[in-house]
Amino acid sequence: MGPIAATEGPPATIDSLARDLAALSLAPSGTVIVHSSMKALGYVVGGPVAVIAALGRVLGSAGTLVMPTFSSQLTDPASWVAPPVPREWWPIIRDHEPAFDPVATPTREMGAIPELFRTLPGTVRSDHPHTSFAARGPQADAIVAAHGLADALGETSPLARLYERDTQILLLGVGHSNNSSIHLAEYRTRFPTRRRERKGGPIMQDGIRRWAVYEDIAFDTGDFPALGDAFAATGQERIGRVGMANARLMRQRELVGFAVRWMEQNRTTV
Numbered sequence: 590m591g592p593i594a595a596t597e598g599p600p601a602t603i604d605s606l607a608r609d610l611a612a613l614s615l616a617p618s619g620t621v622i623v624h625s626s627m628k629a630l631g632y633v634v635g636g637p638v639a640v641i642a643a644l645g646r647v648l649g650s651a652g653t654l655v656m657p658t659f660s661s662q663l664t665d666p667a668s669w670v671a672p673p674v675p676r677e678w679w680p681i682i683r684d685h686e687p688a689f690d691p692v693a694t695p696t697r698e699m700g701a702i703p704e705l706f707r708t709l710p711g712t713v714r715s716d717h718p719h720t721s722f723a724a725r726g727p728q729a730d731a732i733v734a735a736h737g738l739a740d741a742l743g744e745t746s747p748l749a750r751l752y753e754r755d756t757q758i759l760l761l762g763v764g765h766s767n768n769s770s771i772h773l774a775e776y777r778t779r780f781p782t783r784r785r786e787r788k789g790g791p792i793m794q795d796g797i798r799r800w801a802v803y804e805d806i807a808f809d810t811g812d813f814p815a816l817g818d819a820f821a822a823t824g825q826e827r828i829g830r831v832g833m834a835n836a837r838l839m840r841q842r843e844l845v846g847f848a849v850r851w852m853e854q855n856r857t858t859v
Contacts, residue, residue, distance in 0.1 A: 629762025765817025
């Protein structure tokens with residue numbers, strides 16, 4: 590079913606989306622990281638352009654908008670399963686995949702809204718081949734600067750810079766399985782199943798393209814929905830509708846602190 594047939598009532602507009610976001614208590618002049626599904630919003634006049642405009646209208650000129658702009662197509666081909674590639678292709682891909690470029694490299698499986706957002710004038714993007722973030726607003730440069738290669742969603746990542754700024758998280762038509770801030774808690778928690786692994790991707794260094802290998806934790810999103818349900822039960826999440834999408838708004842510090850405690854109690858078996 591397409592967005593027109595799936596939409597109940599009139600289509601969403603910049604005006605109606607801005608009203609919905611304000612009713613959800615999106616903070617003017619604040620900083621927010623948005624995870625989104627364009628499809629979940631129903632028919633929107635203007636599509637992703639209108640969604641970004643509505644977010645910008647509510648945040649105002651003093652607000653900062655952030656979105657994940659991940660590029661999993663640049664990961665090590667040895668880890669690809671959907672679909673896998675022949676083993677004999679691996680060295681060819683490692684040697685010839687174009688290096689990550691904050692301007693040119695597209696997102697993968699992130700949706701239409703962040704893919705448009707990363708291209709807009711005034712948007713800046715962190716320099717990580719796999720887990721970059723794009724930002725726009727007064728805090729943007731400070732949030733995306735110096736994104737470390739190793740521990741890509743940890744203390745040298747934009748997620749940690751957002752934590753310092755007591756950022757809001759907006760889940761726009763997606764659930765906690767898409768909530769990248771929970772990964773920050775994985776770095777801050779010691780649990781028996783946590784392990785480290787080698788990862789690699791193409792980067793530019795001193796003007797030369799190379800395949801960089803680094804260490805990171807093995808991410809595990811399998812229990813993110815259960816963790817998110819438990820967090821919602823604490824009443825620290827505002828839930829409402831934006832367009833046709835179910836939307837959730839929360840403070841990142843509250844979520845990450847809760848997630849650390851939840852993982853300590855629930856990630857207990859090897």
